[in-house]
Amino acid sequence: MSHTYKYPRPALTVDTVIFGLDVKDYTLQVLLVERAQQPFKGKWAIPGGFVDPGESVDDAARRELEEECGVKNVFLEQLYTFGDPDRDPREHVVTIAYVALVNINDHKVKAGSDASKAEWFPVSRLPKLAFDHRKILKMAIERIQSKVRYRPIAFELLPKKFTLTQLQNVYETVLEKRFDKRNFRKKMQSLGIIKDLGQTQTKVTHRAAKLYSLDRKAYRELEKQGGNLGV
Amino acid sequence: MSHTYKYPRPALTVDTVIFGLDVKDYTLQVLLVERAQQPFKGKWAIPGGFVDPGESVDDAARRELEEECGVKNVFLEQLYTFGDPDRDPREHVVTIAYVALVNINDHKVKAGSDASKAEWFPVSRLPKLAFDHRKILKMAIERIQSKVRYRPIAFELLPKKFTLTQLQNVYETVLEKRFDKRNFRKKMQSLGIIKDLGQTQTKVTHRAAKLYSLDRKAYRELEKQGGNLGV
DNA sequence: CCAAAAGTGTTGGGACTACACCCATGA
């Protein structure tokens, strides 16, 4: 079956830049797929696919992310729409790019469900990319870094109960920057968005750390006042 | 002539939220067009149109803006892509929204070039809008306000030579907020992005104000350091 | 000399930075 329109239409795809956080070795990584076909056969690319008509583009991105990574309910947001007519040599393909952030340790090697193979790359050592994907990725890195300063996405990557050191590690990894431990703790505590659970770690070979959880209600309050996290 | 594709494709449009600044009465306004056809006949809408294949979506937005408003080289940037399948009752239409900012006094009544009539509305008194345009407009207002804090778009709305009071008026109008005159001046001067031209106003019935111009080189320096304007 | 807008300096408080040491735990 085919589809006929009065005027020509560009094709529409969704591409999702999936960032994975490896808190263990302080690296921010990206999931890329190797292209099995021309054009750019053998080059690495940001995973993506066509938007099914009748499907919202947000849903297309969520579907894509789940197929690729098997995750739901992670940070996922629209980045930008790239619409140069020559970004794909075959025809005019407009792509709506999304950014996602997942905990890499939960999604280790997880090959793509289609024919292509998928692999994590540290953002500091990227391979050659297909299409205009280098440009998309550059914008995605800027976005994820600025986003983490304003929204509590760092918390999404941690277990419900976490220590302040774990939280600090997430920030340091995404922002590729170290913070002073004392100042970081003071800042987080003064924001009033984390709750001391009155519990501690167990089975650690050193002083057990206190456990905290995100106080979502307080967070939403802060958010309303345009609150950034000041990190 | 018609166009046939193997898989169905959503239609793709560009809608541009055109903000006009009226420095005289401190209002931020939006240019809307009245719809001549169904659906939403008689309702007001954000001006827009289809993306011609082979045309970049940025170019489509620039073309749209020039047709609608007769302006070039003003602030214009992509806002967000809206892709719910039911946002248009006829079929799945994905729209890439843009935001523009022009000086309303240069573009007074300027009716749209197509059949519909165009009118400026203060953002505080908007009519009923077609489609999901209320949602688009809300996001556009947030964007223009946050943008003006980070980028020197205020300067685009002023003549090459301007006074500090004029500059302050632009900020106050877009942000719908008043600033302390002394602090505003100190801030702007300390940023080092404006040059004192050593000239003054003429033909004013009060003390003549000094004239300044934007120092674009210094501005780009500041921009590199992620510099926001702190207003 | 009056009206109208231009122009300017100081002070207090809050937030950030930088910095070094003691504490609890299990091996």
Place this chain on the structure above:
DNA sequence: TCATGGGTGTAGTCCCAACACTTTTGG
């Protein structure tokens, strides 16, 4: 008792907000 990471307080600096009066100009 040692190794490991957890946990804390203070002082200096900078930036911001708040605030009122004098100056220049043309009418």
